[in-house]
Amino acid sequence: MDLEEHSIESLPDRCQSCGATLTGAEKRTALERGGTPVLCATCAAEQAPAAENADADADAGTAS
Numbered sequence: 576m577d578l579e580e581h582s583i584e585s586l587p588d589r590c591q592s593c594g595a596t597l598t599g600a601e602k603r604t605a606l607e608r609g610g611t612p613v614l615c616a617t618c619a620a621e622q623a624p625a626a627e628n629a630d631a632d633a634d635a636g637t638a639s
């Protein structure tokens with residue numbers, strides 16, 4: 576039984592952040608990281624250091 580392959584096939588085909596088409600390697604990395612969200616290599620690299628603030632969209636405004 577190829578459960579791992581099935582899991583990979585069950586992943587979205589696109590990055591959930593930027594919508595780029597994912598490669599097999601990127602899907603496999605996403606599985607190893609926990610499956611969701613599924614990100615391309617670029618977005619995964621950007622998300623990694625900011626994981627604690629994943630839900631914060633404090634990008635607009637309080638700069639003074």
Ligand SMILES: [Zn+2]
Nearest residue numbers: 590593615618
């Ligand atoms: Zn992306």
